[in-house]
Every structure is written in structure tokens, then in C-alpha cells.
Amino acid sequence: MSNMIGVRDLEEIVETVIWTAYVEGEKPVSLLLASRVEGGKTRLLLQYTENKGIERLDDMTAWALTSPSRAVYQRLLNNQTHHIVCPDLLRPLSRNRDTVNTLITFLLGLIEEGTMAISTYATNLALKEPLLCGLITGIAKEELHIHRHQWMRVGFLSRLLPVSWEYSPGTQAGISHSIAKREYIHYVPVDLSLPDRPLTVFLPPEISYQLEILAPLVINTQKEAERLYGFRLQRQLQAFTMAHALRAGRDTVLKEDYERTAQLSNFWNLNYNAL
Numbered sequence: 001m002s003n004m005i006g007v008r009d010l011e012e013i014v015e016t017v018i019w020t021a022y023v024e025g026e027k028p029v030s031l032l033l034a035s036r037v038e039g040g041k042t043r044l045l046l047q048y049t050e051n052k053g054i055e056r057l058d059d060m061t062a063w064a065l066t067s068p069s070r071a072v073y074q075r076l077l078n079n080q081t082h083h084i085v086c087p088d089l090l091r092p093l094s095r096n097r098d099t100v101n102t103l104i105t106f107l108l109g110l111i112e113e114g115t116m117a118i119s120t121y122a123t124n125l126a127l128k129e130p131l132l133c134g135l136i137t138g139i140a141k142e143e144l145h146i147h148r149h150q151w152m153r154v155g156f157l158s159r160l161l162p163v164s165w166e167y168s169p170g171t172q173a174g175i176s177h178s179i180a181k182r183e184y185i186h187y188v189p190v191d192l193s194l195p196d197r198p199l200t201v202f203l204p205p206e207i208s209y210q211l212e213i214l215a216p217l218v219i220n221t222q223k224e225a226e227r228l229y230g231f232r233l234q235r236q237l238q239a240f241t242m243a244h245a246l247r248a249g250r251d252t253v254l255k256e257d258y259e260r261t262a263q264l265s266n267f268w269n270l271n272y273n274a275l
Contacts, residue, residue: 005178006171006275010044013163013264014136015192019243021053021082021134024198026239028082028134030111032089032160034144034270039165041138042087050189053082055133059091060084061099062106066131076131086137093143104156111135112159135160141272148270158232161240163267168274192247201242202252210258211237214265221269237261 004011014031021028033041049056055072067073075081086092093100111134139147141164151157167175178184215234244257266273 005174009264016240016243016247018083019247020239022195022198023239023242023246024200029236029239030135030160032162033138034141034164036141045085045087045138047190049085051192052194055081055084057084057086062102081133083134083136089137089139090143107135108156161236161268162270164270164272165267166272166274171275201246203242207253207258214262218265218268
């Protein structure tokens with residue numbers, strides 16, 4: 001059990017996104033956490049990196065992810081990695097512009113349709129099955145502001161659920177009291193007890209229809225929503241809701257799963273709503 005203060009909704013979002021990799025027939029949902037500096041993004045993500053299927057990368061380049069000599073590539077190739085967790089995206093973004101743009105372009109394919117072939121000066125790949133996995137990462141609000149418009153233009157932001165927050169005065173006080181009591185030294189990684197393989201989850205048509213209605217409502221809360229159709233978000237909503245049921249030990253989505261998805265979608269924007 002996490003000892004972080006006031007972030008249970010965020011933890012539920014991260015945990016459910018990790019579970020999307022185990023819903024048969026669905027692609028892993030990707031996630032971008034955004035908050036001010038000291039918002040707890042890194043600590044929030046690090047508590048899940050010891051679960052199977054998670055590849056923790058504090059830094060990365062497109063070349064390293066596609067180099068056959070690298071262990072990370074072999075795990076991707078063997079479908080052992082379902083999500084890459086990069087706790088702070090600032091480090092990969094700190095390289096020169098060409099290297100950063102190449103990484104973002106590579107991630108566009110990796111987390112959406114998968115990567116089948118690469119032919120560059122440094123790498124030549126021709127695969128029978130695509131390299132495909134989700135990305136879970138965090139970025140400071142100020143840094144995201146620098147990249148947001150470019151990422152919107154190339155479709156990177158629409159490939160990830162954007163989750164943002166601010167701390168209310170009450171939550172800030174609770175965190176301060178926790179620090180004063182040195183509760184931060186009692187770090188315990190969270191074991192999600194993930195299954196060995198993807199499992200079938202039934203999504204009833206009436207709940208699928210409710211999610212179809214929810215998608216444009218969520219889109220309308222997001223900045224620059226007029227540039228998005230919302231089709232990716234609808235698929236993400238479905239996978240997330242199915243994973244919510246699976247996480248609860250069920251193979252059928254219930255009304256309560258939809259209702260919880262709708263509640264958590266309050267944070268699926270860059271409006272920085274208060275916790």
C-alpha cells in the first residue's frame with residue numbers, strides 16, 4: 001500500500017493503465033502525468049516499476065530502443081515489455097533537437113500501431129511482428145508548455161492519456177505533515193499481481209455506448225479539443241474501463257467500472273484540477 005498523500009485517484013489511474021496491457025485484443029494505453037515541479041510524478045511512478053512487464057528507463061533514445069545489442073530491445077522483441085516507464089521525460093528531452101525529434105517520432109509508432117521496419121544509417125530492422133508497447137511518463141507543467149503545441153501537431157499527445165493535477169491547500173498540508181513525520185523513508189513498492197497473459201474481458205454494448213457518449217465530453221475539457229476527433233480517446237476509454245474490471249478480478253465490465261472511469265476522467269486533461 002502506498003504511503004503517498006492525497007493521490008489515490010492518480011494511483012488508480014496508473015494502476016489501471018498498467019492493467020490495460022492484460023486485456024486481450026486491446027493495445028496498452030499510454031499515459032502522460034503533468035504537474036508542477038514537486039508534484040510527486042516521479043515518486044508516483046517509481047512505486048510500480050518492479051512489476052513484470054514494466055521496463056523502467058530513466059533515459060532513452062530511439063537508437064537504444066532499436067539496437068539488437070541492447071537488452072531493452074530484446075525484451076521488446078520477445079514481448080516481455082508491455083509498458084516503458086520513464087519517470088521524468090525531461091532527461092530524454094535534454095538532448096539535441098534532432099535526437100529528441102527522432103525519439104518522439106519513433107514513440108509515435110511504438111505506442112500506437114507498432115514498429116515493423118526501420119532502415120537508417122544506424123539501424124536496419126525488418127520484423128515479423130511489430131514492436132509495440134505503452135509508455136507511462138511524467139513531465140513538469142512548465143516543460144510541457146514548451147513542447148505541447150508541437151506534440152499536438154504530430155499526434156503525440158493524442159496517443160497518451162494526459163493526466164494533470166494541482167494540490168489543494170489541504171493536500172499540501174497533509175504532505176507537509178507526512179514529511180515532518182519522515183514517512184517518506186517507509187518506501188514499499190506496489191505489487192499489482194498481474195496475470196501471466198492477456199485475459200478476455202466482456203464489454204456490454206450498453207456500456208460501450210455510454211463510453212461513446214463520454215469520449216467527446218472528455219475531449220471538450222481538453223485544450224485545443226477542436227483539433228481532435230476523439231477516436232483514440234474512445235478506444236483508450238474502452239480499454240481503461242475493461243482493465244478496471246480485470247483489475248477487480250472480473251471478466252465482465254459492470255456499471256461501476258464505467259462510473260469510476262467517468263469520475264477519474266476529471267483529471268484526463270491539462271486543466272490541472274485540484275486533488
